[in-house]
Amino acid sequence: NAGVMQNPRHLVRRRGQEARLRCSPMKGHSHVYWYRQLPEEGLKFMVYLQKENIIDESGMPKERFSAEFPKEGPSILRIQQVVRGDSAAYFCASSPGGYMNTEAFFGQGTRLTVV
């Protein structure tokens, strides 16, 4: 059973371009979380999704950022018109969900650099 897979591991974008970050959860996991981490800082919650539903997007900027977790395929975090301040590591985690069955496992992250 493969772990949480994120790709790409490293992504370089010029200002104004779009960044698409992909997260394939562990097999059997239907819950995905996205976090952003700046160097030397903690994990800042962005969005929590279940299959085809956004459950909590309170941590996501209202503009330029969007996330989806379709019925088939990976979860996608999309950043439009990137700016230098978007440079960070973006981690996703997945869990099976359900009451008392909530271990969440992280991917290795995507390091976005905006030049």
Place this chain on the structure above:
Amino acid sequence: GENVEQHPSTLSVQEGDSAVIKCTYSDSASNYFPWYKQELGKGPQLIIDIRSNVGEKKDQRIAVTLNKTAKHFSLHITETQPEDSAVYFCAAMGDNNDMRFGAGTRLTVKP
């Protein structure tokens, strides 16, 4: 929403000593408390967790305690080794499966 606070932000101990990291949470409905270890350039790795129906859990050199009344939980590492050096994050999760993290503790174990 849930708010998790973590202390200290940095911790330096001598090899062989114990290390304790403490977290508090705000939402009394939270019932699952995992701890993650993050090494440089890697994703956080789940190292131990505790649920609200348990007060303490131990796994070799690491242990977690939970005080539901006071809404705080702690990570204890005994006989620390240089390879324990990393950033440790606590988290809290409720029935809605929404997970929030503390700000992290950078642990340095000096040989």
